[in-house]
Each structure stands twice: as structure tokens, then as C-alpha cells.
Amino acid sequence: MAACLVKAMGHKVLLVRFGAYRTVAGALSAIRRGGYASVEAMLDERFARIPAASALPGDILALPSELPFPALAIYVGNGAALHSWQGLFTVSRVLTSEAAWRVPPVGGAHG
Numbered sequence: 001m002a003a004c005l006v007k008a009m010g011h012k013v014l015l016v017r018f019g020a021y022r023t024v025a026g027a028l029s030a031i032r033r034g035g036y037a038s039v040e041a042m043l044d045e046r047f048a049r050i051p052a053a054s055a056l057p058g059d060i061l062a063l064p065s066e067l068p069f070p071a072l073a074i075y076v077g078n079g080a081a082l083h084s085w086q087g088l089f090t091v092s093r094v095l096t097s098e099a100a101w102r103v104p105p106v107g108g109a110h111g
């Protein structure tokens with residue numbers, strides 16, 4: 001979902017260049033093939049990290065996860081974020097966020 005937001009804002013989506021994956025281990029391997037230690041490192045290189053409390057609609061949030069990397073969500077405003085849950089998309093109140101990134105539009109792109 002975060003990749004769709006990045007693309008809609010006019011940025012290139014890097015993760016697709018690192019190879020396909022179907023598992024958590026495959027995703028971690030793809031990130032490392034791209035030269036990044038983590039999802040957070042990949043986002044840090046491309047976008048400005050901001051305090052989660054400063055997030056605006058369209059910013060990416062890193063939410064706590066049971067996986068070895070955070071769950072990425074899109075902040076929609078009023079303390080809520082759009083994210084995946086059990087294979088579906090849902091909007092939930094954000095209680096804790098590990099990090100956030102501002103994703104500005106490129107050129108004439110809009111979200």
C-alpha cells in the first residue's frame with residue numbers, strides 16, 4: 001500500500017527492482033539485495049523522517065508489528081491510518097507509531 005502511495009506521488013518504487021517475494025524472509029532478502037538494512041533505512045534514504053505526531057494525510061507511518069519489520073500505513077488524518085490487516089484494508093486509530101516519513105508530490109503528481 002505504501003508503494004502505491006509513493007508511486008501516486010510521482011516517486012519511483014524501488015522495492016520492485018529488488019526481486020519478487022512471497023514470504024517475510026523473501027521480503028527481508030529483497031530489501032537487503034537492494035542494499036538496505038531495513039525498510040526504515042530504505043525510507044530514510046528517500047524521504048524526510050518526521051515525528052509521528054507531525055504526520056499529515058498522505059504521510060507513511062511505521063506501526064508496531066509482530067514481523068521483523070514494521071507495518072507500513074498511510075496516515076489519513078484525525079489520528080487514523082489506512083493499513084492492511086488479515087489480508088484486508090482497514091482504517092484504525094493510531095495508538096503507537098515507531099516512525100513517520102513525509103512523502104511530497106513530485107512535479108505535477110498528486111495523491
